[in-house]
Amino acid sequence: MSLKDFFTRRRLNRLQRDLNMLRDTIKFNPYAVAMIDSETDKDFSRRITEYRVWSMGNSYVLRRFFVGTLEYRTCNYFWTRAPLSYRMIHSGxxxxxxxxxxxxLFGNGIAPTVSVYKDSGEVDKNKTKAATDYTLQLIDKVKLRDVLTECATNESWGGHSFIKFSFxxxxxxFPIIEAADIMSTEVVKERNETVAIIFKTWYEDKKKGNQQRKYRLDEIYTTDATGDAVIRYELYELTTGEEKRVPLxxxxxxxxxxxxxxxxxxxxxxxxxxxxxxEKPNKLPSLEFPHSNYGASDFEGATDSFDAVDEAYSTIINEIRDNRTFRYFASHNFRRDKDTGEILTPDDGFTKNFVLTEGDIDQEQGVNKNRIVDQIPDKTEEHKAKYLTAVTVALNKAGxxxxxxxxxxLESINQSAESQQERNKVxxxxxxxxxxxxxxxxSNVLSQLLAFNTYLLNxxxxxxxxxxxxxxxITLSTVTIDFGEYLQDTDKDLVDIWGLAKSQGISSTQNAVRELHKSWxxxxxxxxxxxILFENGMATDTPNGLPDLTGIETDDTDNDDEDDKDGKENKKEKQGGDTA
Structure with a gap:
């Protein structure tokens, strides 16, 4: 070994030792820290149930859920800690x-375009229009817009939405389209590819002796080895606590x-x-359940703020109830129970704004020694500011x-486009x-809808x-979707934009009119x-273009006849004058 090779090997060995030391220093060691596994089926199911309870907006259900769930008692939530005598109100x-x-998402409608191509690869405009019109009719027939509304609502709280076709x-x-939420659907994936979607329906059936038996029907949507669509049905009996497959x-x-x-x-x-x-996720990724097959709910990370909003709102309402005008009454003015001698006061759980005192309330009152009225300062406005702050935080967390x-x-109202952009930035x-x-x-849903509808026909x-x-x-076409703009410019904004474009010479008058009057x-x-062109004086430069500019049709023959008639009369008058 040469001296050069010796030093090279020694340098490489030293580099390898340094790399090994660095790797051992920065790698993650799960045994070195105490981790809480929160990605179990139980944790996921409990969290989805919580999201569903929040979306329901039922104060009674909220109270039962949080009081009955042990894990939430350590969070000191309002819905867990508030006493029964406190008025608990859900903000909704x-x-x-x-x-x-x-x-x-769909406020400005959905505008699909079904592009049909010629053999040359160019778009066939006539067939594209016919296919698009047909698709719009089919969307109305199957009530797809209602299904999409349900999907957008379901995935907002559940993190995932599902659609299934049947007939x-x-x-x-026509095809029957149904939406489902995450509580009744399961996704089966292999290496991040969806291979099956299971829709679950629960039934209860009474057998002999009025014994209640529970069943679950699984509709398994998948494909066979050739790629053809398949729906497999499996019925399970759940009465014994275990799943037992039974005949349909x-x-x-x-x-x-x-x-x-x-x-x-x-x-x-x-x-x-x-x-x-x-199946479609609401948002990706889910930071709470990153290894699940499902997306993130809009409520992920926002439930603490929802609880704070309810506490702030309930505080305002309790301020109205509790901070009424207080009245002090001398106890000898009230009746007493004959047996116990206790003072009989309103016992409705609502009237609380009075205090009983023994003897004269205030010797200095003079005229009325039996009653004093105290006005409690109203703090509603202070609580309102806190409530609006809590609402803003909760909404921003929900996106x-x-x-x-x-x-x-929460802010001044300005109808300009820039103001709308800022207020709706999140x-x-x-x-x-x-x-x-x-x-x-x-696009995939509509493409398959067209194919499925063609299958039903043929x-x-x-x-x-x-x-x-x-x-x-039509099954060989491509479908594109336009959802439109969420913010619409006001009439004033449109006039300013296209008026400036016209004056700067970057837009024609016709294009400006088209953008200002989209329904024309x-x-x-x-x-x-x-x-507009006629009023701007263009007709004086080219009088012959007047009919084209105004759109008013004129009969050239009639005009020529009138001119000939006027000319003959003038000539006749002239000749007659000379004779005279």
Whole structure:
């Protein structure tokens, strides 16, 4: 070994020792710290149940949940610690967040475009328009907008939303679309790929002796080895505390399924590729359950603030009840119980604003020695400021701005576009993040809806005479979605924007009119453009263009006849004058 190789090896060995030391220093050692495992099925189920309870907005259910759950007693929550004599009021804020979410996402509607291509790869405009119109009719027939509203609400509190397709020609000749929440659905994934979605329905059935038996029906949406859509049905009896699979005809509710399935309790849609069910996370990732198959709820990290909002709101209401005018009464003015001698006072649990005293209340009162009135300072405004602060924090944690759900009074109201952007900044960021998930998801749903509807027409024999299928292979088209803008410019903003664009020479008059009057037809836009150009004096430069500018048609023949007639009369008058 040469001297150079010797020093090189020694230097590399020293470097390796340093790297090993560094690796041992910074690696995570789970045995070195005490960790609490919060990603169990029990923890996940309890948290989802809590989110559902918050969204329900029922004060009685909230109280029972938090008092009955041991884990929450250490958090010193208002709903856990408030005494029974205290008036506990729920603000309804979590439910308001859920109900407003569909409006934030789909408030300006959804505009699908079904692009159909020619053999050359170019878009066929005529077929694209026909396919898009057909899709819009189908959306109305299957009530997809209502389903999307339910999905947006469910995923807001649950963190995930689900859609399933099915059919029943006794009910409808169109696909049946249903939404489901996370409490009744399970996602099965393999290496982050969804391979099945299980929809669960619970039943209770009375057997002999009025014994109550519980059952669960699993509808397993998946695909077979060839990629065709499959729905498999499994019925389980849960009475013994264990899951025991039983035949589908065990209860009346599932008798009809027996007639539709094959020997493996499956319905196979031969030739229809892809699952007939869909799942979508609300937000990613879930910081509380990062290793689960589900998304993050809007309530994640905000439940503590929800409790604070309820405490602040309840304080305001109790301020109204408790801080009424206090009256001091001499006890000898009240009746007493004949047996016990106790003073008889109102015992309704509501009238508390009085104090009984023995003897004269105040010798210096003069006229009325039996009663003194004290006015308690009202602190409602102070509590209101604290309440609005708590509301703002809770909404921001949920990813919304107070103004977006209709809460005003936190800031001045200005209708300018810039002001709307600032007031709704948090909401706009949340909407953008959610639509990044909704856009491809809804495209897949609509594509499969078109394919499934075509399958029902061609294979099942569904009758849709009022909506004939276009003469094209609509299943080979591509679907894109436009959700529109959340914030709409005011009329003044539009005039300022397009007026400036016109004056700067970067927009034509016709384009400005089109943007200001989006509901107008092309003829209305052209007529208005012509009138504006005429009023601006363009007709004086090119008189021959007057009919084109004004849109007023003139009959050239009639004008020529009038001119000839006037000329002949003038000539005749002139000749007559000369003769005279």
């Amino acid at each position: 804020l979590p439910g308001l967040i859920c109900s407003k979410m569909p409006r934030i 029943d020609t006794d009910l409808s000749n 005809n065990s209860i009346p509710e599932t008798q009809k399924i027996v007639e539709a399935v094959n020997g493996d309790d499956e319905v196979v849609f031969t030739g229809l590729k892809g699952m007939l069910a869909f 919304l701005s107070p103004y977006s759900i209709g809460i005003t009074g 909401t706009l960021e949340t909407r953008k993040a959610k639509l990044e998930l909704w856009t491809p998801y809804l 294979t099942v024999g569904a009758k849709q005479d009022d909506m004939p299928l276009p003469d094209m292979d 037809s092309e003829k209305q836009i052209l007529d208005e453009t012509n009138v």
